[in-house]
Amino acid sequence: MSDQFKPIPPSEPGTSRRRFLAGAGAAGAAVAASAGAALAQQKPDPLITDVQDWNRYLGDSVAAHPYGKPSKFEKHVVRRDVEWLTASRESSVNFTPIHALDGIITPNGLCFERHHGGAPEIEPSKHRLMINGLVDKPLVFTMEDLKRFPGRTSKIFFLECAANGGMEWRGAQLNGCQFTHGMIHNVMYTGIPLKTLLDEAGVKTNGKWVMPEGADSAAMTRSIPIEKAMKDCMVVWAMNGEALRQEQGYPLRIVVPGWEGNMWVKWLRRLEVGDQPWHHREETSKYTDLLADGRSRRFTWIMDAKSIVTSPSPQAPLKFKGPNVLSGLAWSGRGTISRVDVTIDGGRNWTTARLDGPVLPLSLTRFYLDIDWDGREMLIQSRAMDDTGYVQPTKDELRKVRGTNSIYHNNGIQTWLVRANGETENVEIS
Amino acid sequence: MSRFRKFSAFLLLAVLAASPALAKKAGLGREALPEEILAWDTDVRADGVGLPAGKGSVKAGEEIYLQQCASCHGEFGEGAGRWPVLVGGQGSLKGEGPEKTIGSFWPYASTTFDYIKRAMPYGNARSLSDDDVYALTAFLLNMNGVVKEDFVLSKENFAKVKLPNEANFYDDDREKTEKHFWNKAPCMKDCKREVKVTGRARVIDVTPEDGNKAIKVD
Numbered sequence: 001m002s003d004q005f006k007p008i009p010p011s012e013p014g015t016s017r018r019r020f021l022a023g024a025g026a027a028g029a030a031v032a033a034s035a036g037a038a039l040a041q042q043k044p045d046p047l048i049t050d051v052q053d054w055n056r057y058l059g060d061s062v063a064a065h066p067y068g069k070p071s072k073f074e075k076h077v078v079r080r081d082v083e084w085l086t087a088s089r090e091s092s093v094n095f096t097p098i099h100a101l102d103g104i105i106t107p108n109g110l111c112f113e114r115h116h117g118g119a120p121e122i123e124p125s126k127h128r129l130m131i132n133g134l135v136d137k138p139l140v141f142t143m144e145d146l147k148r149f150p151g152r153t154s155k156i157f158f159l160e161c162a163a164n165g166g167m168e169w170r171g172a173q174l175n176g177c178q179f180t181h182g183m184i185h186n187v188m189y190t191g192i193p194l195k196t197l198l199d200e201a202g203v204k205t206n207g208k209w210v211m212p213e214g215a216d217s218a219a220m221t222r223s224i225p226i227e228k229a230m231k232d233c234m235v236v237w238a239m240n241g242e243a244l245r246q247e248q249g250y251p252l253r254i255v256v257p258g259w260e261g262n263m264w265v266k267w268l269r270r271l272e273v274g275d276q277p278w279h280h281r282e283e284t285s286k287y288t289d290l291l292a293d294g295r296s297r298r299f300t301w302i303m304d305a306k307s308i309v310t311s312p313s314p315q316a317p318l319k320f321k322g323p324n325v326l327s328g329l330a331w332s333g334r335g336t337i338s339r340v341d342v343t344i345d346g347g348r349n350w351t352t353a354r355l356d357g358p359v360l361p362l363s364l365t366r367f368y369l370d371i372d373w374d375g376r377e378m379l380i381q382s383r384a385m386d387d388t389g390y391v392q393p394t395k396d397e398l399r400k401v402r403g404t405n406s407i408y409h410n411n412g413i414q415t416w417l418v419r420a421n422g423e424t425e426n427v428e429i430s
Numbered sequence: 431m432s433r434f435r436k437f438s439a440f441l442l443l444a445v446l447a448a449s450p451a452l453a454k455k456a457g458l459g460r461e462a463l464p465e466e467i468l469a470w471d472t473d474v475r476a477d478g479v480g481l482p483a484g485k486g487s488v489k490a491g492e493e494i495y496l497q498q499c500a501s502c503h504g505e506f507g508e509g510a511g512r513w514p515v516l517v518g519g520q521g522s523l524k525g526e527g528p529e530k531t532i533g534s535f536w537p538y539a540s541t542t543f544d545y546i547k548r549a550m551p552y553g554n555a556r557s558l559s560d561d562d563v564y565a566l567t568a569f570l571l572n573m574n575g576v577v578k579e580d581f582v583l584s585k586e587n588f589a590k591v592k593l594p595n596e597a598n599f600y601d602d603d604r605e606k607t608e609k610h611f612w613n614k615a616p617c618m619k620d621c622k623r624e625v626k627v628t629g630r631a632r633v634i635d636v637t638p639e640d641g642n643k644a645i646k647v648d
Contacts, residue, residue, distance in 0.1 A: 082638055087502070087512035091552070117549060130462050132471055138462035145458045172631040179637060200455055211473065217555045219548040221473060270470050279476040281545040285536045288599065294523040295598040296535075304604070304611075314637075341618065346625030350618045379625060389612045401608055405528050417627060426631035430624070 076100075079110060082179060085167075090118035091218070093161070095182030098308070098329060099315040104186055104357055104364045105156070108240050111185035113247045114161055117217035120267055124251040127215065129197075129235070133273035136202030143237065143251050149192045149200075155234065155257075156363045158331045160184040160303045162260035162287055165410035168395070172415075172426040175314040180414060180426060181306075184331070186364035189255050191236030194229050197271065207273040211280075212254045215269035222263045223277035224256060228301075232257050235268065258333030258362040259301040260408070262287050292403025303333030305392050306411035307340055307367070307384035318373060318422035326369040328353075332386035337365040339385040344371070346379030346415070346429050347394075353382070378418040379429055395428065474544040478589040481543070485584035486565025488572040494562050495569050498551045507531070507573050517573040520594075533574025537596040539588070543567045 070077065079094040086092040096112040113119065124143045132138040161183035167173045174180050198210070203226065210229040214220040224233065234255040237244060244250040249266025256263045262282055277283070277299075289297040307330035312318045326344075330337045337359060341350040353367040367382070384392040395412030417427040474480040496505065504510050507517030519529030528535075532542055547563045549555050558566070568583035571591060577583070583591070631637065 080638060082636075084512075084636065087514075088552075117552070117555070130466065130470055132462055132467050138467060139459040140462045140466065141459040148458055149456055171629040171634075173634050173636060175631045175637040196456075200458065213470075213473070217549065217553070219555065221548070272471065272473065274475070276475060276477070278473055278544075279538050279541060280473070281541050281549075284538060284541050284599075285530060285532075290523060290528055290530070290535075292524065295600065297602055297604075298599045300602040300604065302602075302604075314631075341616070346622075348620065348622055348625065350616075350621070379627075383616065385616070389614055391611055391613045391616045393608075393611050397611070405523075417630075427627045428629035430626040430628050 077110070079112060080178060082174070091116050093163075093183060095178045096185050097178050097315075098182050098184070098310050099177050099313050101310070102327065102366070104329075104360075104366050105240065106185035106187055106364075108187065108242065108245050108248070111159075111187065111239075111245070111248060112161070112183050114183065114261065115216065115218070115247070115266070116220060119247040120216045121246060122215060122251060122267060127251050127267075128269060129252060130270045131197060131201040131273070132270070133211075134204040134207035134275060135198075135273050136204065139197075139201050141197075146192065146235065146252070147237065149196055151192055151196050152190065153193065153234070154188050154190040154238075155255075156186065156188045156358075156360055157255060157257045158184060158186045158303075158362060158364045159255075159261045159264055160306075160331070160333075162262055162300075162303070162408040165412070166407045168412075169399070169404045169406065169410055172428045175426050177308050177310050177313040177414070178315060181308040181329075183261070184329075184364070186331075187239040188241070189234060189236040190238035190241070191234045191255070194233035194235055194254065194271075195231075197235060198229065198273070201273075203273055206275045209274045209277050211270075211272045211274065211278055212263075212265035212268055213270040213272070214249075214265045215267040220262075220265050220282060221278060221280045222265060222282055223274075223280070224263060226273075228256065228259070256301075258303060258335075260287065260303055263301065287408060289402065289406040289408050291401075291406060297406075300409055303331070304409065304411045305332035305334065305337070305384045305386040305390045306330070307337075307382040307392055308414050309342070309380050309382050309416060312380065312418055312422070312424045313416055314424050314426055317424045318418055320422075321373050321375045324371050324373050326353075326371050326380070328367050328382050330355075330365045330367055330382070330384040331363065332384065332388075332390065333362060334390060335387045336361040337384055338387045340365075340367040341383045341385075342367075342369050343381050343383075344378040344418075347381055347413075350383065373418075375420055377420060378416075379427070380416045380418060381413050383413055472544075472547055474540045474547070476538040476540050478540060478585070481540075481585045481588055482560040483585055484560035484564050485582055486561045486563070486568055487582045488565075488568045488577070488579055490561075491565035491567070491569025491572075494558070494566055498558070499566070502552060507570065516570055520575075523595075523598075531574065532570055533576060533594065535595050536593055537599050539567065539571060539576070539591045539593055542570055543588075 077097050077100040081094040093114040094112055096106060096110055127143055129141045164183035165180055168180055208226050210224045211221055236255050237252055252268045253266045254264055254268050289300050307328055309328040311327045318324055330340045340353045342353045343350045353369040356366045356368050359365050392413055398412045415427050415429050417425045502510055502513040503516050509515035515529055515531055517531055519531040519534030522529045543563055546566055564583045568581055571577045572579055
């Protein structure tokens with residue numbers, strides 16, 4: 001292992017002081033010697049010695065914010081878009097600021113958006129869900145009908161756009177994990193299993209595919225095989241405990257766990273059962289993977305295991321030498337994250353990171369590695385593994401199989417170059 | 431033996447009757463009316479199932495296209511700005527800048543009809559008649575060299591139209607062709623000798639300005 005990289009073992013009583021001294025290394029003595037002098041020169045902190053306004057005057061009343069917002073000092077933590085990416089901002093995408101978030105749950109207002117005809121405003125009393133096609137009895141539901149169904153359930157899942165990282169196939173392009181990996185979010189959904197609704201209508205024996213359709217001006221459609229529809233798909237009206245946000249499909253969307261975000265049709269108004277896939281626009285001209293030989297894979301639904309170091313990253317540079325928390329996210333559409341390894345020397349040596357918080361199937365998983373940084377340049381990568389034994393490949397390993405034209409499903413390992421001044425850059429390495 | 435079998439069957443029935451999970455319908459919602467299904471179920475499949483009655487010529491399609499579509503997709507389907515290119519691109523799929531048009535890439539003509547009918551023109555969806563959609567589809571097929579100039583597309587002849595790239599699509603085979611990505615013991619130590627930076631996002635410089643800010647290390 002590189003000597004600039006000293007992972008800190010899980011904290012035991014009495015280790016924190018040792019850890020600090022180890023981190024200071026040879027310079028430790030000098031720092032200690034100057035510390036007394038520095039203390040003598042220091043002036044008392046007026047933030048402590050003076051009475052501050054917020055300590056003297058009354059704060060906001062409980063009626064000031066009926067729906068709370070983040071502190072104004074967090075106004076930089078927002079979704080951002082890349083204007084040159086698309087022709088119009090109604091058929092476009094913005095990105096989750098994953099560099100500024102922690103834990104595994106994405107706040108509702110920061111979940112990335114992707115729509116194909118703008119986000120419609122639908123009054124829930126005017127929304128209908130129809131089930132038709134190869135069913136015993138075609139049905140229509142109101143939102144109130146849906147909320148009365150037995151078997152309501154809440155589950156956490158990641159949603160990743162198939163094109164997350166799509167701008168990076170030919171090489172490092174965008175400086176920030178918000179832009180390279182921010183087409184992802186992870187929330188707790190509340191609704192009913194799709195199976196409940198399909199059973200209510202009664203799927204005929206030749207019903208092999210289900211097509212969700214949106215009520216928006218793009219009337220988005222995708223073909224979902226019946227096995228997946230019956231296994232774990234959900235029809236949901238809530239995220240993180242409150243109603244879906246308009247841009248996430250209010251009042252109703254479908255959840256297709258572990259599979260590409262485009263299939264999670266928002267503003268869901270219809271489910272059709274058929275005996276064949278429909279081969280609509282979003283599963284032929286888009287969301288198919290063009291390979292180097294000119295042929296294309298279709299129905300590449302599963303999102304393979306992937307990870308990203310969110311801190312440090314270009315938008316979250318290192319500011320201090322010594323103790324730092326390296327942090328990131330890992331996920332897999334095939335199952336549960338079993339391990340994440342991290343390198344800071346460009347892949348020569350790897351250390352297994354600590355998975356923290358709930359480690360759930362088909363959910364974002366948080367990892368941490370506590371490091372001491374001596375100020376030397378680092379080439380940081382993370383490598384996810386899932387419980388099927390899949391190991392996140394390098395970008396070059398992916399390109400060897402797929403070429404550089406596939407746009408979708410780029411789950412290659414990301415490299416950050418951290419310079420001596422802490423500045424962090426998106427690079428590719430040999 | 432037969433008594434035992436009868437008893438087992440009885441037991442099974444008893445279990446079934448007691449199980450609340452077993453396809454017991456909630457009785458919620460109401461039956462969808464034929465008019466309602468007709469209004470929403472407009473989708474068209476690759477084999478033509480779902481096509482409405484109607485027809486439209488290449489010539490009629492050209493007129494509608496110039497009025498309703500050309501401002502975004504270009505007079506010749508070449509695409510204005512970053513709007514989708516609809517025509518051309520043959521032979522480009524293996525190159526550096528593949529152009530994925532109806533003629534060069536899309537596997538089925540039905541997708542064109544279905545998509546125009548459900549979502550075009552952009553910002554004024556579902557405003558075209560079925561004959562208009564047939565005509566526009568015919569025009570785009572003609573521009574892509576799939577049908578002749580005097581062609582009239584209809585529900586009856588739709589299934590005969592084949593697009594050239596159909597055979598080049600195949601189902602996801604990652605579990606076979608990328609089997610080597612499943613690895614029980616990835617390398618942890620001394621995995622490679624030297625590491626060089628081969629590419630940098632900064633050189634390309636396309637990141638939105640406010641994405642980053644100046645920093646200083648203490």
